[in-house]
Amino acid sequence: xxxxxxxxDLPALRRGKTIEVTxxxxxxxxxxxxxxxxxxLAEGISIFGRKHTTGRPSGIYCGxxxxxxxxxxxxxxxxxxACQTFAVDRMxxxxxxxxxx
Amino acid sequence: MDEVELVVVGAxxxxxxxxxxxxxxxxxxxxxxxxxxxxxxxxxxxxEPFKSDDRSDHQDKAxxxxxxxxxxxxxxxxxTLVWGIFEGTKPGSWCLALYGPGAPQRVNSRxxxxxxxxxxxxxxxxxxxxxxxxxxxxxxxxxKNQRVLPGKRVVLSGTGPLLFASAALLVQAGAxxxxxxxxxxxxLRRGLPYLPxxxxxxxxxxxxxxxxxxxxxxxxxxxxxxxxxxxxxxxRVSEATMAKLxxxxxxxxxxxxxxxxxxxxxxYSLVPxxxxxxxxxxxxxxxxxxxGFIPRRDEEMETSCSGIYAxxxxxxxGGAEMALIEGRIAGTSAAVRLGHLTKRSAYEVTSRERIAxxxxxxxxxxxxxxxSPPAGLFTLAETDTMICRCEQVTLRQIREAISYGAxxxxxxxxxxxxxxxNCQGRTCGSMVAQILAAESGRTLEDVRxxxxxxPLHPLPLEVVEExxxxxxxx
Numbered sequence: 001x002x003x004x005x006x007x008x009d010l011p012a013l014r015r016g017k018t019i020e021v022t023x024x025x026x027x028x029x030x031x032x033x034x035x036x037x038x039x040x041l042a043e044g045i046s047i048f049g050r051k052h053t054t055g056r057p058s059g060i061y062c063g064x065x066x067x068x069x070x071x072x073x074x075x076x077x078x079x080x081x082a083c084q085t086f087a088v089d090r091m092x093x094x095x096x097x098x099x100x101x
Numbered sequence: 102m103d104e105v106e107l108v109v110v111g112a113x114x115x116x117x118x119x120x121x122x123x124x125x126x127x128x129x130x131x132x133x134x135x136x137x138x139x140x141x142x143x144x145x146x147x148x149e150p151f152k153s154d155d156r157s158d159h160q161d162k163a164x165x166x167x168x169x170x171x172x173x174x175x176x177x178x179x180x181t182l183v184w185g186i187f188e189g190t191k192p193g194s195w196c197l198a199l200y201g202p203g204a205p206q207r208v209n210s211r212x213x214x215x216x217x218x219x220x221x222x223x224x225x226x227x228x229x230x231x232x233x234x235x236x237x238x239x240x241x242x243x244x245k246n247q248r249v250l251p252g253k254r255v256v257l258s259g260t261g262p263l264l265f266a267s268a269a270l271l272v273q274a275g276a277x278x279x280x281x282x283x284x285x286x287x288x289l290r291r292g293l294p295y296l297p298x299x300x301x302x303x304x305x306x307x308x309x310x311x312x313x314x315x316x317x318x319x320x321x322x323x324x325x326x327x328x329x330x331x332x333x334x335x336x337r338v339s340e341a342t343m344a345k346l347x348x349x350x351x352x353x354x355x356x357x358x359x360x361x362x363x364x365x366x367x368x369y370s371l372v373p374x375x376x377x378x379x380x381x382x383x384x385x386x387x388x389x390x391x392x393g394f395i396p397r398r399d400e401e402m403e404t405s406c407s408g409i410y411a412x413x414x415x416x417x418x419g420g421a422e423m424a425l426i427e428g429r430i431a432g433t434s435a436a437v438r439l440g441h442l443t444k445r446s447a448y449e450v451t452s453r454e455r456i457a458x459x460x461x462x463x464x465x466x467x468x469x470x471x472x473s474p475p476a477g478l479f480t481l482a483e484t485d486t487m488i489c490r491c492e493q494v495t496l497r498q499i500r501e502a503i504s505y506g507a508x509x510x511x512x513x514x515x516x517x518x519x520x521x522x523n524c525q526g527r528t529c530g531s532m533v534a535q536i537l538a539a540e541s542g543r544t545l546e547d548v549r550x551x552x553x554x555x556p557l558h559p560l561p562l563e564v565v566e567e568x569x570x571x572x573x574x575x
Contacts, residue, residue: 003248007273009311011157013248016150033150038247046232046337053493057336059232060251061490061528063239064142065135066220068523068559069230069490079523079559083239086137086148 002042019089030087037063037070037082040095048072048082050096072096105131105176106439108197108210110183110377113141115413115424115431116216117166120175122432122450123214127441130175131208133199135182139170141218142238143421145246178204184564185555186213186381193408198555200564207568212408212435215378216428219371219392219414223528224474226481227331229367230490233338237267237368244270251276252364256341258282258329259368261472262309267366269312272319279360281316282343284350284369284474286326328352330481332365341365350475369474372531374415379553381406387546390469391417393531394550400455401434402427410435418469423461426454479535488536489529491522499533503540509549510534523559526551 006012016032021039030039037060040048047057049071061069063083070082073094087093109120112134120132132139138146144163147153170177181201189196189209197208221236228234235243235251237259243249244267254277257268268281316323326345330352333340342359344352371392378385378396384405385394395417396404404411410431413424433450436442482488484497494517502516510526510533513519519533520526526533530551537548556565 001250001253003244003250003274005273005275009157009270009273009315010245010248011153011155013147013151013153015248016148031150033148034249035148035247038243038249041243041249041251048232051490051493056230056487056493057232058230058490059337060235060239061230062221062236063242064220066524067490067528071523 019087021087021089021091021093023093024095032086032088034087035083036072036074036080036085036087036091036093039087040072040082040093045095048095103131103205103208105129105208105210107131107212107214107435108133108195108208109214109216110197111141111216111218111413111415112136112139112177112179113216113218113413113424114143114166114421115218115415115428116141116214117170118425118428119214119216119410119412119432119435121169121173122429123436123439123441124173124175126433126436128436128439131210132170132175132177133181133183133197133201133204134177134179137179139167139177139179143424145242147246182558182560183377184557184560185568186377195408198568200556200560206564212410212438214410214412214428214431214435215396215404215415216411216413216424217374217377217415219373219418220527221367222369222372222392222474222531224367224369224478224481225486225488225496225532226329227483227486228333228338230487231332231334231338232336233334233363234332234365234367237263237366240267240271240366240368244274248274250274251366252338252362253277254279254360254362255364255366256280256282256329256343256360256362257366257368258284258327258343259366259370260284260474261368261370261468263370264366264368265309265312265316267368268321268323269315271366272315272321276364278319278321279362280343281321281323282327282329283323283325284328284346284478285472286346288325288471328478328481329365329367330357333359338363338365346475346477350477351480352477369478370472371414371418372527373417374527375550376525376527376553376557378404378409378411378415379550380555380557381409383409383411385550388417389473389545390466391419393534393545402431403434408438417465419461419465420468423458423465426458426461429454430458476535476539479532479539482532482536488532489519489522489526491524491528492518492520494519494529496536499536500540503537507537508541508543508547510537510551511549513537514551520551525553525557
């Protein structure tokens with residue numbers, strides 16, 4: 001869920017211009033400046049991938065590029081950290097959340 | 102190959118400050134950082150397309166630092182990873198292998214300042230690897246820099262000011278915070294002896310008071326001596342159980358409360374990012390109050406490796422103010438080493454800094470002593486709890502490794518692959534050490550830490566291949 005209100009510690013902010021990305025075949029709106037992980041969270045998607053050995057779900061954890069839990073496929077390239085990659089117009093994002101192990 | 106006098110790795114407060122001081126003295130400096138913009142975690146900037154009219158003191162301070170950086174002659178490479186440091190072409194020099202757009206593949210340097218910061222310390226509990234469980238650092242970035250909520254109903258568990266700040270910001274952003282579990286108890290009584298260290302830290306106290314106001318006005322239950330002991334849900338978090346901790350940090354079963362939540366934020370202080378120190382085989386010392394193993398340094402911030410300095414949180418958790426001071430000392434020392442300053446003029450600069458440093462060290466000791474996760478918390482994991490998430494290694498497998506005779510975390514890695522995955526043991530390193538120490542009756546100092554090999558992060562294979570080709574070409 002995107003935060004819309006502003007407070008003393010969260011001064012008013014204007015996001016970048018509207019872009020369109022594809023998540024698992026579905027077109028959604030996002031904003032320039034948003035990370036792929038942000039777009040996914042805003043769409044209510046918390047399962048980004050599945051562990052290769054056990055099939056257990058994984059999602060964003062450290063949010064700073066350390067843990068590699070948020071790996072997704074972007075424009076066909078696998079294993080990209082969603083928390084370190086900015087969304088751009090017409091980006092194609094694939095999660096493994098829907099795939100059964 | 103690019104030749105430079107000094108490379109600074111990490112553009113947080115410590116790195117920027119050391120680069121600036123050295124550059125002002127006439128040193129030729131390259132500053133390298135993995136983020137798109139300098140600032141590190143403390144002065145993390147909004148992404149370029151986001152516009153905000155932030156007039157806080159914090160932002161003001163950040164802007165002044167960036168202005169100084171912008172008007173300096175320092176070459177800055179953002180979005181760039183230092184994936185290895187090797188012996189340089191000339192004796193006594195170092196060769197840094199880089200990966201990033203616009204950055205040279207290699208830089209040869211006579212001295213290096215490591216200012217790589219820190220990351221959240223993880224403590225495993227049943228369900229901690231479910232999507233929906235995030236670190237306090239992640240929560241802060243989401244709310245402050247990305248303006249997205251990790252969840253609607255959130256519980257927080259951890260220790261220290263970072264947890265506090267995350268809770269207040271989540272509340273302000275509109276999340277329903279159903280509880281905050283601070284694992285330290287009796288803070289007031291235990292904090293009294295430290296009052297002299299707080300003297301003069303007014304900026305910090307004002308910030309803290311603001312957060313207290315937010316939490317109080319929203320009637321957020323803040324429990325001292327409590328922790329989240331498990332998270333439940335099928336494919337993602339749907340509930341969390343909290344419990345009161347006994348004196349050793351072991352949860353008291355009768356006190357358990359379970360709440361429906363869609364997000365759990367955990368923040369058990371920080372771990373220094375010592376990968377490059379370990380790669381270079383710098384001597385490390387064990388200081389639990391400063392985050393565990395940290396590089397041994399002299400008064401000039403130089404490590405046991407000649408020409409390698411370490412400053413800021415990567416050399417022991419101490420916060421941004423300490424990082425700035427250490428940065429100034431290291432930048433000055435590097436300038437002396439490289440022949441741009443005399444020892445005498447350097448002394449004039451650093452003698453003042455050292456007084457300020459002692460004050461910060463007292464404050465860091467206060468935070469370290471008051472807000473360290475109790476050892477009992479490391480017993481929360483159950484036999485099938487994942488410890489190494491990358492390689493999916495459970496507590497049971499780690500116990501097997503111990504029963505085979507593993508004596509160090511390196512032994513555990515060799516036997517069951519903990520720390521061999523994508524994160525290279527950053528996440529599980531401290532946990533494996535705690536488990537091994539507790540179960541084998543050895544000290545944390547004895548069980549050591551994971552060794553580090555290049556590349557420091559996963560890289561496209563052609564990058565490493567290219568490097569090998571060039572290195573081996575006469």
